[in-house]
Amino acid sequence: MKTMRDRAEEVRLFIEYAAPPEHRRESLALVERYETDPVALGLLHAFYSFLPEAREDGIRELRLLARRQGNFLIAALTFHTGYYYLANTAQAEFLGELGDGIWEDEVLDYFGFTSRNELNAKHRDLSGFPIYASLQGQPGLCPVCSAAAGEEHTLGCPVEVCPWCGGQLTRCNCRFLQLGKARLDQEAHIEALAGKLREKGRIPYEPDQRPGYPKAGEGEAEG
Numbered sequence: 683m684k685t686m687r688d689r690a691e692e693v694r695l696f697i698e699y700a701a702p703p704e705h706r707r708e709s710l711a712l713v714e715r716y717e718t719d720p721v722a723l724g725l726l727h728a729f730y731s732f733l734p735e736a737r738e739d740g741i742r743e744l745r746l747l748a749r750r751q752g753n754f755l756i757a758a759l760t761f762h763t764g765y766y767y768l769a770n771t772a773q774a775e776f777l778g779e780l781g782d783g784i785w786e787d788e789v790l791d792y793f794g795f796t797s798r799n800e801l802n803a804k805h806r807d808l809s810g811f812p813i814y815a816s817l818q819g820q821p822g823l824c825p826v827c828s829a830a831a832g833e834e835h836t837l838g839c840p841v842e843v844c845p846w847c848g849g850q851l852t853r854c855n856c857r858f859l860q861l862g863k864a865r866l867d868q869e870a871h872i873e874a875l876a877g878k879l880r881e882k883g884r885i886p887y888e889p890d891q892r893p894g895y896p897k898a899g900e901g902e903a904e905g
């Protein structure tokens with residue numbers, strides 16, 4: 683598995699080819715700023731590996747437009763234009779150009795927009811939206827799945843507390859006992875477990891679940 687450091691090195695290499703020479707330094711500075719943040723680094727990697735319009739460009743700024751359950755809607759402002767990305771700690775997906783909007787209704791729904799027009803109107807001026815802060819700078823978030831306080835963890839997150847025994851949901855035996863199975867190795871098992879959890883009521887993320895939990899992430903820079 684690639685470490686974050688490997689990914690950051692790849693992004694730097696891509697920038698040598700992708701960013702216009704006069705903007706290379708600024709593009710590299712942004713990588714330095716976010717190189718220990720899996721969400722932003724994934725976005726940068728996605729951008730520079732598939733330049734949206736197949737022309738030289740670089741990202742100068744990331745602004746956070748919306749956040750829900752560890753999924754971040756981010757505007758990547760480039761030297762020519764800007765783009766929407768949906769990113770979490772596992773992946774980053776290109777959604778479209780700013781001003782043109784997002785065409786996937788599921789994404790609009792998910793973040794509470796009723797239409798593409800509403801989204802475009804809200805994002806006409808991005809100066810009021812905060813610069814995306816790396817996850818280390820957001821102590822209110824689950825360190826693994828980035829759920830905010832009061833939100834449910836992503837199923838499978840090792841920080842989630844088991845509602846049956848109060849232990850660690852991914853480690854205790856409750857999931858096997860609840861389903862009467864010795865192993866959960868099928869999609870149907872996971873769905874059944876999700877159903878049982880809904881009935882019982884899941885325990886949302888709270889920052890006091892952090893202490894003592896081993897630090898998430900890999901290959902993080904020192905300092």
Ligand SMILES: [Zn+2]
Pocket residue numbers: 824825826827828829835836839840841842887
């Ligand atoms: Zn979590």
Ligand SMILES: [Zn+2]
Pocket residue numbers: 844845846847848849850851854855856857
């Ligand atoms: Zn349990």
